[in-house]
Amino acid sequence: MGQPDPEQRQVVVTDSLRSGLSSRGNGMPYLELRNLTQQFGSQKALDGLNLSIEKGELVSLLGPSGCGKTTTIRLIAGFLEPTAGTVWIDGRDVTPLPPERRRVGIVFQSYALFPHLNVFDNVGFGLRAAKVPRRQIESRVHRALELVNLPNEANRAVFELSGGEQQRVAIARAVVIEPQILLLDEPLSNLDASLRQRTRQQLRELITSLQTTTVFVTHDQEEAFALSDRIALLSKGRCQQFGTARDLYDHPANEFVARFIGRANVFTLPFAAVGGDCLCLAWPSGRELRLRKPADSARFHIQAGQSCKLLLRPEKIGFEERAGTIRLFSARLLSYRFAGAWSEWEAEGEGVRLWIAHSGASPTSDGPLAVGMTKDLWVRVEDFQVLDV
Amino acid sequence: MSSPVRRPFTTAFHALILVLLLWLVLYPNAYILVQSFIGAGALTFAHYIEFFGSASEREALWNSLWISGWSVVLSGLIGVPLAFLFYRFDFPGRKVFAALASLPVLLPPLVGVISFLFLYGESGILSRSLQRWFGLREPLFSFRGAGAILFVHAYTMYVYFYMFVSAGLKRLDYTLVEAARSLGASSSRAFLRVTLPQLAPSLVGASLLTFMTSMASFSAPYIFGGGIRVLSLQIYNSKLNGDLEMAMVETVILASSSILVLLLLQRYEGTSKYRSTTKGARQPVTLVSHPLKRLLAGGAGIVTVAFLLLPHLTLFLISFAKDGTWTMEILPPRYTIENYARLLSDSSFLEPILNSLQMAALATSANFVFALVAAYLIVRQQVRGRALLGSLILLPWALPGTVLGLSLASTFNQNSLWQGRILLVGTYWLLPLAYFIRHMPVVVRAVQASFEQFDPALEEAARSLGGTWIYSVRRVVLPMVLPGALAGSLLAFVTALGEFVTSIVIYTIHNRPISIEILAQLRQFNFGSAAAYSVFLIFLIGATFVVSQKYLSDIGDGAVS
Numbered sequence: 001m002g003q004p005d006p007e008q009r010q011v012v013v014t015d016s017l018r019s020g021l022s023s024r025g026n027g028m029p030y031l032e033l034r035n036l037t038q039q040f041g042s043q044k045a046l047d048g049l050n051l052s053i054e055k056g057e058l059v060s061l062l063g064p065s066g067c068g069k070t071t072t073i074r075l076i077a078g079f080l081e082p083t084a085g086t087v088w089i090d091g092r093d094v095t096p097l098p099p100e101r102r103r104v105g106i107v108f109q110s111y112a113l114f115p116h117l118n119v120f121d122n123v124g125f126g127l128r129a130a131k132v133p134r135r136q137i138e139s140r141v142h143r144a145l146e147l148v149n150l151p152n153e154a155n156r157a158v159f160e161l162s163g164g165e166q167q168r169v170a171i172a173r174a175v176v177i178e179p180q181i182l183l184l185d186e187p188l189s190n191l192d193a194s195l196r197q198r199t200r201q202q203l204r205e206l207i208t209s210l211q212t213t214t215v216f217v218t219h220d221q222e223e224a225f226a227l228s229d230r231i232a233l234l235s236k237g238r239c240q241q242f243g244t245a246r247d248l249y250d251h252p253a254n255e256f257v258a259r260f261i262g263r264a265n266v267f268t269l270p271f272a273a274v275g276g277d278c279l280c281l282a283w284p285s286g287r288e289l290r291l292r293k294p295a296d297s298a299r300f301h302i303q304a305g306q307s308c309k310l311l312l313r314p315e316k317i318g319f320e321e322r323a324g325t326i327r328l329f330s331a332r333l334l335s336y337r338f339a340g341a342w343s344e345w346e347a348e349g350e351g352v353r354l355w356i357a358h359s360g361a362s363p364t365s366d367g368p369l370a371v372g373m374t375k376d377l378w379v380r381v382e383d384f385q386v387l388d389v
Numbered sequence: 390m391s392s393p394v395r396r397p398f399t400t401a402f403h404a405l406i407l408v409l410l411l412w413l414v415l416y417p418n419a420y421i422l423v424q425s426f427i428g429a430g431a432l433t434f435a436h437y438i439e440f441f442g443s444a445s446e447r448e449a450l451w452n453s454l455w456i457s458g459w460s461v462v463l464s465g466l467i468g469v470p471l472a473f474l475f476y477r478f479d480f481p482g483r484k485v486f487a488a489l490a491s492l493p494v495l496l497p498p499l500v501g502v503i504s505f506l507f508l509y510g511e512s513g514i515l516s517r518s519l520q521r522w523f524g525l526r527e528p529l530f531s532f533r534g535a536g537a538i539l540f541v542h543a544y545t546m547y548v549y550f551y552m553f554v555s556a557g558l559k560r561l562d563y564t565l566v567e568a569a570r571s572l573g574a575s576s577s578r579a580f581l582r583v584t585l586p587q588l589a590p591s592l593v594g595a596s597l598l599t600f601m602t603s604m605a606s607f608s609a610p611y612i613f614g615g616g617i618r619v620l621s622l623q624i625y626n627s628k629l630n631g632d633l634e635m636a637m638v639e640t641v642i643l644a645s646s647s648i649l650v651l652l653l654l655q656r657y658e659g660t661s662k663y664r665s666t667t668k669g670a671r672q673p674v675t676l677v678s679h680p681l682k683r684l685l686a687g688g689a690g691i692v693t694v695a696f697l698l699l700p701h702l703t704l705f706l707i708s709f710a711k712d713g714t715w716t717m718e719i720l721p722p723r724y725t726i727e728n729y730a731r732l733l734s735d736s737s738f739l740e741p742i743l744n745s746l747q748m749a750a751l752a753t754s755a756n757f758v759f760a761l762v763a764a765y766l767i768v769r770q771q772v773r774g775r776a777l778l779g780s781l782i783l784l785p786w787a788l789p790g791t792v793l794g795l796s797l798a799s800t801f802n803q804n805s806l807w808q809g810r811i812l813l814v815g816t817y818w819l820l821p822l823a824y825f826i827r828h829m830p831v832v833v834r835a836v837q838a839s840f841e842q843f844d845p846a847l848e849e850a851a852r853s854l855g856g857t858w859i860y861s862v863r864r865v866v867l868p869m870v871l872p873g874a875l876a877g878s879l880l881a882f883v884t885a886l887g888e889f890v891t892s893i894v895i896y897t898i899h900n901r902p903i904s905i906e907i908l909a910q911l912r913q914f915n916f917g918s919a920a921a922y923s924v925f926l927i928f929l930i931g932a933t934f935v936v937s938q939k940y941l942s943d944i945g946d947g948a949v950s
Contacts (some may be wrong), residue, residue: 079849099852100860106853112846116868125864126854177854 105174284351468550497887557591605789794894835877
């Protein structure tokens with residue numbers, strides 16, 4: 001065969017790693033969680049989770065600690081038996097299968113590298129367990145190590161490696177078995193802040209090049225935004241919303257999603273009147289707020305006497321009148337926080353408090369803003385979103 | 390944490406371990422407890438009434454209690470200052486002194502006691518020297534009775550205080566002391582209100598352990614008691630006199646007091662964990678810079694260590710003494726290497742060594758296998774009834790050696806399968822069984838620690854990479870826990886080699902262990918041979934400590950991932 005040049009070898013690597021994955025791409029869900037429930041004693045860690053992930057997709061499970069995200073990937077890997085529900089991979093119910101028969105590669109939060117084995121033996125562990133011929137193990141391990149950019153570290157002890165290197169060995173170990181699903185449990189949490197930024201980018205590129213269906217767990221929304229195609233936001237064992245980062249930000253399904261993703265002003269206002277294509281709400285001060293009825297208003301049962309939850313993102317509020325804006329009300333500025341390109345103001349008016357994100361560079365027409373001032377606030381009516389009734 | 394995926398055989402292993410524990414640990418002791426209430430085939434308190442009605446029995450109980458209390462005080466008075474001296478101050482030779490201060494651990498109970506006999510006994514080296522020095526007819530002091538017992542206890546048991554407190558000092562979060570000082574506390578106030586409370590768990594732990602060990606102590610009262618009655622000795626004597634009922638009552642009372650202390654210890658450990666919330670900082674060791682103080686500290690170190698080394702050196706010297714030549718002299722007059730040569734060449738001298746090696750190897754192999762399975766079940770499988778499993782395994786640790794000996798001897802003295810009893814008394818097998826039970830807690834604890842040290846994710850990683858349960862056990866679990874299991878087993882092995890207290894209750898002519906042979910040689914005034922056996926034991930134990938220490942530090946290095 002001769003010695004292939006490095007460029008070529010790189011191609012061979014990805015091809016062979018992809019080979020196991022090139023079955024159908026017919027839009028069928030590749031990894032499917034159906035009504036997954038996990039009970040620990042009296043506590044429900046997962047409560048009827050449904051999730052369909054397509055082949056080659058990179059999905060992150062996002063949520064506060066204790067929301068069930070780690071439980072979910074442990075169920076996918078087969079370390080837990082669900083109290084109810086099933087896990088399907090490539091059209092097959094794998095729920096009764098033990099972990100070793102699922103072909104699910106996992107990169108643990110602690111990396112879980114075997115301290116008594118060197119880098120080569122760690123990466124080759126799964127191949128040896130599968131009784132792959134020795135020569136083949138050698139070439140596949142070396143290819144995997146090249147893939148993660150550690151071509152010369154095969155003989156090192158794992159505890160001599162830096163945190164970032166350990167993580168890459170853990171990734172190589174998980175992908176060398178050509179898994180159907182790759183799971184990453186908080187992959188960046190053990191790295192320091194500066195390394196995290198760089199690793200995030202490399203990780204995204206690496207996973208994209210593998211084209212393996214990947215699920216990764218994080219509690220950091222920035223990480224989820226940067227790494228994934230779609231995000232499943234979990235809370236209290238349930239999936240609150242599953243969609244792209246933009247979906248979650250622009251069209252949050254409920255108050256929890258709205259508050260978890262980015263900063264949110266959420267107002268709960270009673271209906272003043274119902275009728276026509278107009279929602280007429282009242283601020284605590286009694287002043288009215290008229291909104292156009294949302295297109296999907298059929299899902300709400302709107303009646304007088306009820307109240308309505310509204311979302312208004314801080315960056316949608318301005319201090320200047322612009323085309324298409326209406327005057328919200330005038331508010332007193334309570335506090336100020338400098339945040340680089342933006343500054344954040346806390347303001348109070350009509351009996352509510354709210355956050356305003358203001359581009360720091362542009363002063364208003366009547367001079368710089370200062371705490372204690374009373375300013376008119378301007379919004380576009382369509383920037384209000386009805387979260388719930 | 391979570392319920393892991395079921396592994397095969399768990400239930401079978403669990404059942405097997407539980408049955409073994411119930412049969413070998415619980416049953417003999419429960420049997421003794423029940424029997425102590427049975428007289429002439431009926432339920433009765435007669436034996437207990439007899440016990441508390443007898444002045445000599447009450448005296449034995451009282452002696453055991455007060456001697457143990459004073460042992461705690463004396464051991465604390467030696468161990469705590471030593472820990473502070475060696476772990477708080479820096480002066481020449483500190484590290485060597487700090488290591489040597491745990492030397493008494495290397496003395497098996499009987500060996501320690503006879504080295505004191507050679508040193509401080511009526512015809513001991515030190516006693517005779519002093520007598521000669523002052524030109525007296527009689528020895529200056531008689532090393533007998535409660536005083537002698539307390540001396541031996543303080544010498545051997547201060548190590549608990551020394552080790553616990555020095556570990557506590559190493560853990561101490563010094564930022565707390567700094568916080569107290571910055572809040573205006575003087576250094577003595579900071580010591581009393583901050584340092585000492587943080588050390589309280591170490592002090593209480595060491596106190597209870599010392600109390601328990603002292604209640605169980607047999608060798609010192611046996612050799613030096615001079616007629617003083619203590620409970621552990623009473624059990625042996627009652628059994629020897631054929632008064633089995635009384636022996637049982639004494640056993641129950643001694644065992645329940647030990648178990649009570651164990652429960653207190655566990656409760657205390659459970660309730661008062663002063664775990665610091667922050668990483669904290671270690672206290673910088675104070676460098677002693679004043680030359681006079683340096684000299685004093687170093688001098689104190691040298692004197693302490695010399696005193697601690699004296700018994701080992703004495704045994705070493707006397708192991709070369711020609712048997713039967715040392716009578717009235719301060720030091721043995723004639724020396725020979727015959728004692729050692731005989732140990733290896735003369736089959737009658739070699740036999741006890743082979744017996745001990747064989748029985749210890751048997752018991753320890755069983756310990757090793759048992760501990761691997763039991764610790765795996767307890768730590769990894771989270772099986773139901775884990776707490777019961779844990780307490781049953783811990784029980785032999787709380788039981789004094791004489792108690793174990795008596796309970797086994799009374800249970801396995803006939804063939805009665807439906808009662809779960811088989812005839813082992815008078816056979817070779819009872820003593821290895823006793824060693825197995827006695828050292829079970831040590832080995833299980835060691836393996837348990839190894840299991841707790843390694844990340845459960847390692848096993849999961851092995852499974853998710855396609856390894857079957859057996860494969861992951863073989864390639865990941867065993868390699869990870871083996872060093873700890875070997876270290877624990879080695880410790881059990883050497884302890885079994887020098888075991889005396891249980892052995893003297895149940896040995897037979899066919900499995901006479903080393904310790905019994907030492908006693909026999911001593912009785913025949915063959916001091917040289919007795920000492921040679923002792924040195925041999927000390928050497929084995931020392932070597933084991935070095936080896937296991939290295940193993941343990943290796944695991945420490947490996948677990949950094």
